[in-house]
Amino acid sequence: MSIIRSAKSAGALYWPVQAHRNIGVRALFLVVLAFLVAYGVLFPGLFTASGFGKFTQSWFPLALVAMAQAILMLTGGISLAIGATVSLGAVIAATTMAGPLGVAGGAAAVALAGLGIGAATGFIVVKLRLPAIVVTLAGSFIIGGAALLILPRPGGAIPAWLSDLLAGDTPAAFLILVVIVLLWKLYLATPLGLSLYAAGENPVGAYRSGVPVDAARVAAYAISGLLSTSAGLFVAAQTGSGDPVIGTAFTLNSIAAAVLGGIGFLGGQGTMRGALAGSLLLSLMISVMFFLGFTPVAQYVAQGLIIIGAVAIPQFRKVQQ
């Protein structure tokens, strides 16, 4: 078998691969940059330390749920339970952190709840071969109900120092986001992580190639759950207390952000950097329109039109080819 052997030098591969993944999101990055500039002009405080901190704090939970949704959409799935899971994370944080478990114990509880719910959802979807949209719709009722059982009305507490650290005058949110992105890069550099793409786009081919398709998909659901409850913890820290329905809007916003970021519904299409940029764009759009004095109704209509446009433009290009 001497002719099938390793070549001596192949040159770097990792970075060129990354560069190719940027191609699809270049235009999006430009749009985001334009919105950032517009926002900076309208609201010069963005470029001060505290303005930057505040801005990233308002973006942070949306960034997390966009990632949570994108990782599922990459596997060909979707979740309608993200909002409910965010709420659950918020009420768990607000009921445990001020109690005997303390902040560390409460954070662990939030993380375990997210991983557990995600893994269970993933197991049902993947092993029982049920449609993700139905399982997660049912899940949203169950998880939302659980949140209401734990904390029937807004209350609980987050230790003040934690609220100050995460949502006060600090860049903590931005730094945490950087760490999360680095962890994601690390995950995508593992065989299981990269298998997401193959499992989402061509599950049969991936299975034949020896990819653990089911494991990759269940892991994606678990990670998605962890990101969602973590977003809940952060929202609780922002408000200083827990609210059992605070996450509701995140379900549809997470889908909107992922779609804006170029994640396809068919699985395996898009990149996490795109989803993050999509969430940033959505966050900026909301802020800019608010600043320009759009009424809430006009904001929603504009948001909807922009999302349809964002999905239609690549489609038109494809048709032209």
Place this chain on the structure above:
Amino acid sequence: MTTVPPLLAARGVSKAFFGNPVLRGVSIALQPGRVHALLGENGAGKSTLINLLSGALRPDSGEIEVDGRAVPRMTPALARQAGIAVVQQELSLTASLSIAENIGLGAYPKRFGLIDYNELASRAKAACALVGLNEPLSTPVGRLALGRRQMVEIAKALYRKPRVLILDEPTSSLSATETKILTDLLERLRAEGIAILYISHRLNEVMALCQHVTVLKDGTCTADRSLAGTDAAGLVRLMVGRDPGDLFPKWRPSASSANAISVRGFSAGLMRDVDLDIRAGEVLGIGGLVGQGQEDLLLGLYGAIPARMASATVNGTSGLPGGVPKANALGLAYVPADRKREGLHLIHPILTNMMLPAFARLPALRLRSRRAEHETGKSLAAQLAIKGDLGRPAQALSGGNQQKVALAKWMPHDPLVLLLNDPTRGVDVETKREIYLMLRAFADAGKAVVLLSSDTPELVHLCDRVAVVREGRITATLDRAALSEEAIVSAAMGAEKQKVAA
């Protein structure tokens, strides 16, 4: 006598799907250092045999052997461990991943739990070099042309350093240069002692490359012999040559001289530059290997996919319909091959299915007359011998009766041209006979019947003329006098160039 045990072998394997036998007692032995050809018509059981050998399916009876030892429960994972690599016809690639990431998929080299991109790059590069892929390894596979993707697929198999390499029609999407690279490579791999199973419809490739051949016909092995001393014509005879029996109605001329459809320079989908006259009162067969563009020809004529042409006349009107409602108005009807998804609405009653084209023609908001529908349905059922209560869902019917419903729904509109896409696929013999009788009766009544079929005998025995499609072009039009299974298969495989003037 060979003393070395075969690297991979099947011993008397049988496999049936839903009681329908696909393989019956087939044996095959892949020896090291030999390129073994597997030949057979569409549906002869080649893909099933590959799936058994690679563990994707398990045989109902018989055994799979690796190195002469029986493996009772072959799985894809075991097959990979045993060094068996399969290059499937459908690609197993992921468009958004790079060439290297695709090649290593499922077997990435690891360092500290992470993918070792340097090692992956050097090993993928070695595999790419073998197949002449010189695109940067970081290129996403989605940007490659189909032929290049096929080469990535082959490189992916080589990356795993196989002892047994199974290639299912690897050259169907390759250019001549790429085919040459592949055949040279296979020659080298053979010299290294790898066992190769090569499935191809291109007989000249098989003759040039392979040393041994197994021929499958209707799920049984009709030949297992050395290729030395065999010619292409002999192989074709081994693949076809069955007794048509009295399945087909007696043929008598019914074609008129008037053209129902006439197109010049017609292109649609895969089809290019087709000149075709379809006469009223004839059954025109469309033959060829699966997926050469035949379906696009029918869909293009029907206006279901965009088509371009120099000129066209349909039932005296110039120009093609360009849309399904217009096609129906011009007297065209199309019966799709996939009756479960395209031909019928399975969960709805048989009667509703029969009435669908009528619904499309009635004014949108006029109230339906249940009684008239029922009358029509009953007479159609009687006419086509469709058994069963018309109120039951269409899925309750057998495949053959479903096909009759798919055909029946057009009858009230008395179409002048029937475009049929493989109407007898998966249909029992008795219903086949009924359908054949019906088609001849339509032709006798002066309708034009266009019969796209993957079943060569029915083309030979039923049709007035057969147009054979190969790589998007009509490569031969065979008149009744020139019709034979050998002639069709030869034209379909490009074994000889011939054009019998129509």
